[in-house]
Amino acid sequence: MKRPSRTAILHGFFIAFALALVARAAKVQVMEGKQWSARAKRQHFFASSLSAPRGEILDASGNTLVESREMTRVAVALPEVRDTALVIKALARASVDADAVHAAIARRRRWIDLPGLYSTSDLAPISKLNGIHLTPVLQRVYANSSSIQRIIGQLDGQGNAMSGLELSLDTLLRGDSGKVRLARDRDGRALDSPDGWTDEPKPGATVVLTINNTLQEICERQLSIAVDSLHAAGGDIVVMNPHTGDILAMASNRVGKTSFANTAVTEPFEPGSTLKPFVAASLLEKHRATPTDVVNTHNGQLELDGRVINDMHKAASLSLADVIRFSSNIGIVEFGQRLTPSQKYETFRDLGFGMPIGVPLPAEAAGTLREPRQWSKQTSASVLMGYEIAVTPLQLVTAYAAIANGGELLEPHLVKEIRSPEGKVVYSAEPKVVRRVMSFDVSRTVQKMLLAVVQEGTATKADLATFDVAGKSGTARRTSRDEGYTTGNYTASFVGLFPGNDPQYVVLVKLDSPQGAHYAGGDIAAPVTQIVLRAALSARDAALNREDLAASEKDASSKAEKASGGSPVRIVRTDEVRDRPNPASYDPNRNIAPRESEPPTRSYVVDLPAGSRPAPVPVTARAIPDVSRLSLREAVRTLHGAGFRVRLLSAATSGTAPAAGTVAAPGTIVELARPLE
């Protein structure tokens, strides 16, 4: 047998080696291919969670109130850091709190999460340093308004909803998070991969509120001014559209409290005299009284069931309309005796008192309305005066909206619309009638009584020169712990309907524990309402229908003359009897005066409500200017500047009617004719 040559052995060895390689490759590729492939994928690719952008919250006009913003959380992995001094210097340059960095590094832990969130752009220069780990975090950016935050609520540091609409609408706002497969480079950094897949996150829905941001800011600012100047413990303002139940503004202020509870919904209060119109409505509805029925008001003092009831405005007798107008406690108690306890209870229950109203806000209070079987001997009279019953500001506004809209109790809305991420409207609020609480005629009669309250009664300081305002003031004693009702501690409130004859707003102003001589609702809450209405009238978008408003506008001089007619009822004011100094009018503008350190500003005349009706403003007739050669815009401006109102007409030639040079009173409508192009 011929021995194989060394070359053949070598060839054989190579062939065997090649076959072994092929066999091994076949085993790895064919038999174990899937396992190795999966292992490679695990090493080269990883799945990363994609946070869904949380839905925006907009006001009724589409202005953003809350949106999400990407911020960055910084962590330091100390074992990966090569040059600690360089890292500290770089972090300090990127505005990261230097003390926190030093303290964290001093602890010598392997992984350090630095406190706070930082702008991604600030951290860009340090993103590639060894040992620095940046994690994107979505942060909510809120409108700079504490009251808006009370409505909207907050998220915690991990992005979980804690309060407000953020909590109650969390399932809609948070969206669905997604996943993405990324490639990993040799340094472990993530890279987009063409082999990767992405499960796109689904952003949260957009929630449109009924809140009008302009009106909200007006309310918030005036509330803040009032609380500061009156040294009150806090206050609330709620504005509602009485025809739809839309909550247009909800401002709250609590001095020294950092909580973000929405007190207009969570804190019930004893409403005092603001409840009397509902008693009057019940009496009228059940035909137990007419507005002209008169009761004995005992010259302002009545002893009943072991206690003395006093009236601020003392009179021998008053009609039901005057009981409301002068807020007579004795009068309403006398009239209220015509109702059984059950009827009183049902009146208040039907108005929604004593039960949650159903707005999508957590921790809504139900208020207090006890059943007649739980009433004491005095409760029957107390509830008529707005005591022993507690309502939230929102409940009270909703009940007054029934007077304003013709007798229907509406479900209040805070959410106007919900839109899917694709922009499709998935929910739209519609006015929903809960029940009819009074007939249309009764609501109109009560509305007239409320007009008289502002024109000639306890709340003249809410009145406007060119619009009627209806409303009712309330001044209720407050209780303090272990002491019961205390002297000098009041809730001053006013609920107004604007305009008085065809309301577009129901406005509640409530001030808690105002200090000093001014504490009556008519003295301090009514003027706040007035300034809120003035500011709303002058605002570009404050949820007012100006066309309807123009129809409600009155001539200032005729309104003043009408009001100066006076009341035929002989009223003796408490201050006349007790010789108490007449409280100065609350001046809502007083704390806009410059501080001592600031340069003096020019002073302007501001018409403030006075105790007596303002005298008619003298009007001087003037000639209508010739505007035929001016542009349309300049012509309108010139006519307005001259004090005339303008109506535009199309005509063959330019001109005015009355003609230029005609003497007319300011406020006269001048028809401005212009040819149409």
Next chain:
Amino acid sequence: MAKSSVGFRGRTLVALLLGAFVLIALSIVWRRTIGIAEAERLAALDSKRATLESDRARLDAEIRDASSRQSLGTAAERRLGMHVPTDKQVVILPRPRQNETP
């Protein structure tokens, strides 16, 4: 002569195959290198986009705050001596009827 020609063709073929293999391998490496570079650029752009979005949200919020009544109202009243007009000073223009619109 014929044997030598066959051997030459075989070596040429192997060389060509090897060359093709090298070229293909190089092109794969090049493609992957370019891919990774593009992925890095894409990641950087994505990060920049997120940063710009974040800055936009911050600037929007700052504009909202600066143009709010709380900021403007205070400045207008204190520095310019302006005030909220009374309702008498507010003129509501009646909307012209359709056929009267210029």
